[in-house]
Amino acid sequence: MKPGSVIVDLAANPAAIGGGNCELTRANEIYTTENGVTIIGYTDLPARMAYQASSMYAQNMVNLLRHISGKDKSPGLLANLYGHLDKGEEGDIVTRSIVCCR
Structure with missing residues (x-):
């Protein structure tokens, strides 16, 4: 090296x-x-690395919640979440969350 x-x-x-x-x-x-x-x-x-891992996980959760609640601008975080999850692999949330599949 x-x-x-x-x-x-x-x-x-x-x-x-x-x-x-x-x-x-x-x-x-x-x-x-x-x-x-x-x-x-x-x-x-x-x-x-416990502190850094916890901070990174927390920031990832904040970003996920902002992504879910901010796109459709419809009322209700849970309604938006369920709507995104119902789309399955065709939806934005599940597709971007898959690390390894098949």
Whole structure:
């Protein structure tokens, strides 16, 4: 890899030889290799990211509710929500929410 690249090993494991998905990972350490690649081997990343994950989820929910309530300008958030969901995969909400299908 090029100098300045960063590897975040999400499978870092203190019990495994080699640490995780990257052979050079050192569990619970951040270090830079001789050629300038930084490797992050934290084994507790979910615990370190709780605040950011909650903030991102909350913002996504706000954006979804604005999208649902703002398009049709008809009264009632639930009426708009049910209307969008009733369209199924043909509707805007379900189509944009599908990450992986079939």
